[in-house]
Amino acid sequence: MxxxxxxxxxxxxxxxxxxxxxxxxxxxxxxxxxxxxxPTFRGGGGAAVWRGMPFESLSSARMVQHDLPLVWEWFDYRRGIVAGCExxxxxxxxxxxxxxxxxxxxxxxxxxxxxxxxxxxxxxxxxxxGNIHQARCLSCNFRQGLNEIDPTDRPPVCSECFDSMRPNVVLFGETxxxxxxxxxxxxxxxxxxxxxxxxxxxxxxxxxxxxxxxxxxxxxxxxxxxxxxxxxxxxxxxxxxxxxxxxxxxxxxxxxxxxxx
Ligand SMILES: NC(=O)c1ccc[n+]([C@@H]2O[C@H](COP(=O)([O-])OP(=O)(O)OC[C@H]3O[C@@H](n4cnc5c(N)ncnc54)[C@H](O)[C@@H]3O)[C@@H](O)[C@H]2O)c1
Ligand SMILES: [Zn+2]
CATH class of the missing domain: 3.40.50.1220 (TPP-binding domain)
Structure with a gap:
């Protein structure tokens, strides 16, 4: 038609x-x-590479399994970029x-x-x-605002089940x-x-x-x-x-x- x-x-x-x-x-x-x-994704803004790694690989389900502290470091950096935005x-x-x-x-x-x-x-x-200002438990899915979590507590520990938490964001390789x-x-x-x-x-x-x-x-x-x-x-x-x-x-x-x- x-x-x-x-x-x-x-x-x-x-x-x-x-x-x-x-x-x-x-x-x-x-x-x-x-x-x-x-920065927009396709609008030319934002870094495509951080510490020599493409961000598709840093922001991935695989990296959560492989190196969760690095994922937190990367997301803390990204959160710093949006922190000054109104x-x-x-x-x-x-x-x-x-x-x-x-x-x-x-x-x-x-x-x-x-x-x-x-x-x-x-x-x-x-x-x-998801939301870059929140963490989510790997086991029980409990969500918490990062403003309630000590910034040195990486990865944060879930207050419900004591497993580790990850950024509450949908990553590459996830649905x-x-x-x-x-x-x-x-x-x-x-x-x-x-x-x-x-x-x-x-x-x-x-x-x-x-x-x-x-x-x-x-x-x-x-x-x-x-x-x-x-x-x-x-x-x-x-x-x-x-x-x-x-x-x-x-x-x-x-x-x-x-x-x-
Ligand atoms: N702010 C964020 O949270 C953020 C930033 C970058 C990417 N992402 C993620 O990346 C993916 C990219 O998809 P997308 O379609 O959202 O973004 P995109 O970068 O693919 O597209 C951005 C669109 O916004 C338009 N645009 C640019 N400036 C504008 C303005 N001032 N007013 C209105 N429109 C404007 C562009 O022409 C373009 O069509 C999404 O999945 C998103 O989750 C999120
Ligand atoms: Zn939990």
Missing amino acids: ALSAPNTSVPDDGRMLLRGFKRLLVLTGAGISAESGV PNAGHRAIADAQTSMLFDDLTLVTQNIDGLHLAAGSTDLIELH LDDTLILSAYEKAAICDVCLVVGTSAVVYPANQIPVIAKRNGAVLIEVNPEETDLTPTCDHSIRGTACEILPRLFSSVTNQQHPAP
């Missing part, structure tokens, strides 16, 4: 695009954190829409591990790839938590608009979320300065950054609910 070309600019009424919808699913990727200073206007626009209940349902699904959505105050959040991806798919199947922000939409299985939403009749809107593999499928593909576009998109819904006297 031939696809009609998506609208690729913010139309004059672009700020009205989210008006009238009840169930919104937002999917974010590394691009939403770019304006906070977190949530930006894009993260905040989504969090504000959630806390002010602009929609009957606003589920946020992120592929990011940087924790910036939580820092912005997002509530209904699925972190598909996503079934419960998380299934609940994201369920929300995708029932949303009436799916907003995809700052992802190249190539990483499986997160890239199936907009596909499921579209197949079930949702309007698909993309916010990205570049064209992506998803662009031809979108109803609206908005060329711009998360900080430029998201506050405008959500402010129209705020105005709708609280019209000027």
Whole structure:
């Protein structure tokens, strides 16, 4: 079936695009954190090699088995990079829409591990790839914030079963938590608009979320300065950054609910 070309600019009424919808699913990727200073994966930022080792090998299930202290050293280094980064206007626009209940349902699904959505105050959040600020027990899966763990305690010891803990992040060679991806798919199947922000939409299985939403009749809107593999499928593909576009998109819904006297 031939696809009609998506609208690729913010139309004059672009700020009205989210008006009238009840169930919104937002999917974010590394691009939403770019304006906070977190390097994207394919955007040329970030080191591909650390201490002579490619990061695919450092961030791998194999390395957790082989050298867990080294994995911690690598993730402590990466956490240091994001430690100075603050949530930006894009993260905040989504969090504000959630806390002010602009929609009957606003589920946020992120592929990011940087924790910036939580820092912005997002509530209904699925972190598909985990969170770099948390540790997880190798045996019992108990999770704990690293702010509660002595930074010299590496690898940290689980307070529930005393086994070692690892970073709570999905690594190369690992699959996503079934419960998380299934609940994201369920929300995708029932949303009436799916907003995809700052992802190249190539990483499986997160890239199936907009596909499921579209197949079930949702309007698909993309916010990205570049064209992506998803662009031809979108109803609206908005060329711009998360900080430029998201506050405008959500402010129209705020105005709708609280019209000027
Ligand atoms: N912040 C993080 O936690 C982080 C950072 C890098 C990579 N990752 C991981 O790497 C994988 C990469 O997939 P991905 O699709 O998320 O990232 P990606 O690097 O493949 O793609 C980033 C996308 O963001 C777009 N972009 C760049 N600046 C933007 C901006 N200011 N506003 C909106 N969009 C912008 C780019 O055009 C690109 O399409 C994911 O699995 C993710 O877990 C996470
Ligand atoms: Zn444990």
